[in-house]
Amino acid sequence: xxxxxxxxxxxVVNFLxxxxxxxxxxxxxxxxxxxxxxxxxxxxxLAAMMLANFFFSPFWGKLVNFLSSRRVILICSLGYAxxxxxxxxxxxxxxxxxxxxxxxxxxxxVFTAFLTYLVNTSPxxxxxxxxxIAATIQTVGSAFGYFVGGMLGEINVSVAIIAQVxxxxxxxxxxxxxxxxxxxxxxxxxxxxxxxxxxxxxxxFLDGKSILTPLLVTxxxxxxxxxxxxxxxxxxxxxxxxxxLGLSSGYNGAIKAVIGFVCLAANSxxxxxxxxxxxxxxxxxxxxxxxSVSMVGVVLFDAIVPFVAANVIYFGFFAISVxxxxxxxxxxxxxxxxNLIMGYFNGxxxxxxxxxxxxxxxxxxxxxxxxxILGLAAFAFATVVSAYHYYLSDHKVSVREATCHTDS
Numbered sequence: 001x002x003x004x005x006x007x008x009x010x011x012v013v014n015f016l017x018x019x020x021x022x023x024x025x026x027x028x029x030x031x032x033x034x035x036x037x038x039x040x041x042x043x044x045x046l047a048a049m050m051l052a053n054f055f056f057s058p059f060w061g062k063l064v065n066f067l068s069s070r071r072v073i074l075i076c077s078l079g080y081a082x083x084x085x086x087x088x089x090x091x092x093x094x095x096x097x098x099x100x101x102x103x104x105x106x107x108x109x110v111f112t113a114f115l116t117y118l119v120n121t122s123p124x125x126x127x128x129x130x131x132x133i134a135a136t137i138q139t140v141g142s143a144f145g146y147f148v149g150g151m152l153g154e155i156n157v158s159v160a161i162i163a164q165v166x167x168x169x170x171x172x173x174x175x176x177x178x179x180x181x182x183x184x185x186x187x188x189x190x191x192x193x194x195x196x197x198x199x200x201x202x203x204x205f206l207d208g209k210s211i212l213t214p215l216l217v218t219x220x221x222x223x224x225x226x227x228x229x230x231x232x233x234x235x236x237x238x239x240x241x242x243x244x245l246g247l248s249s250g251y252n253g254a255i256k257a258v259i260g261f262v263c264l265a266a267n268s269x270x271x272x273x274x275x276x277x278x279x280x281x282x283x284x285x286x287x288x289x290x291x292s293v294s295m296v297g298v299v300l301f302d303a304i305v306p307f308v309a310a311n312v313i314y315f316g317f318f319a320i321s322v323x324x325x326x327x328x329x330x331x332x333x334x335x336x337x338x339n340l341i342m343g344y345f346n347g348x349x350x351x352x353x354x355x356x357x358x359x360x361x362x363x364x365x366x367x368x369x370x371x372x373i374l375g376l377a378a379f380a381f382a383t384v385v386s387a388y389h390y391y392l393s394d395h396k397v398s399v400r401e402a403t404c405h406t407d408s
Contacts, residue, residue: 022145043361077172143260150253
């Protein structure tokens with residue numbers, strides 16, 4: 001199989017997988033209401049899933065070195081599919097939270113391995129472009145997943161869940177057979193003691209302390225803040241459409257599909273231009289600022305048309321911000337530490353998402369607009385931290401140039 005065909009198939013399977021991940025989202029409010037659970041469960045259940053993701057993402061990121069990305073994706077896809085089946089069968093709030101935590105253990109491994117595979121196998125001159133394509137696929141695939149899940153939910157909620165479970169498992173198997181092995185070590189060379197040590201998620205975080213430079217820390221903070229803001233925003237938007245505006249899962253999915261097209265256009269034009277033609281350290285500052293400004297409209301507007309329009313604008317700018325930050329992190333993660341750094345990045349985004357989702361669920365019960373205010377604050381802070389990252393990196397370059405000039 002040629003490299004071009006392999007990359008093409010990688011993106012196709014990635015797209016299908018990301019679609020399937022979102023089949024359940026449009027019907028989740030219905031599932032919660034059918035079970036008689038409180039409104040806060042939409043945030044609490046997601047926070048439980050992200051909590052497990054936070055602890056296990058670095059573990060999977062390090063285990064990729066031994067098992068390869070394709071094996072990790074196969075294991076985690078099957079585990080995630082099982083977790084989603086458990087989620088649908090849950091009949092108490094406790095079992096629903098447990099099912100989401102089980103799924104979170106595996107979902108973190110999938111996304112860490114997807115990114116790691118792309119970083120490990122892509123040429124240096126194509127890495128940023130591939131990450132941009134991957135971020136676009138993530139946004140558009142998620143949007144179409146909402147649409148398909150919403151339409152399936154109009155037939156029956158169980159149809160959406162069954163379709164999700166089958167597709168998740170199938171994509172994991174496909175990826176295993178079409179992608180090459182990128183493991184740094186062969187399985188037979190790994191001692192059982194080493195694997196047991198890698199299975200401790202806290203050890204994975206502690207081992208990474210040596211790579212935490214101020215520049216990397218600021219990027220990780222930006223990732224955590226964007227994860228917090230988008231988690232609070234996205235999940236509340238989904239629930240707000242049904243509970244406050246009275247829209248069915250089908251309308252919810254259709255709106256998300258429109259958002260997907262907007263995100264595709266934004267990333268294919270402005271996003272690529274920013275990565276290829278500008279200093280992405282500086283560009284990320286403006287993009288996060290525009291995310292914050294668009295959120296002001298979401299907070300202020302109550303009528304359905306301006307409210308949805310402000311949301312569409314926000315999602316467009318957020319889609320652009322994802323590859324910008326991922327490119328900055330990937331450029332710092334070249335070499336043997338790339339797997340660990342990408343695991344850290346995904347894990348800390350989940351940490352932000354935990355707080356965002358949990359807080360959104362609680363804040364929503366007080367006032368449906370408060371989760372959006374939380375998202376606004378998170379992106380405003382991310383703008384400030386992005387500016388500080390640019391200052392640190394620019395100052396570091398200036399010092400290096402001055403030192404070279406003095407030596408000469």
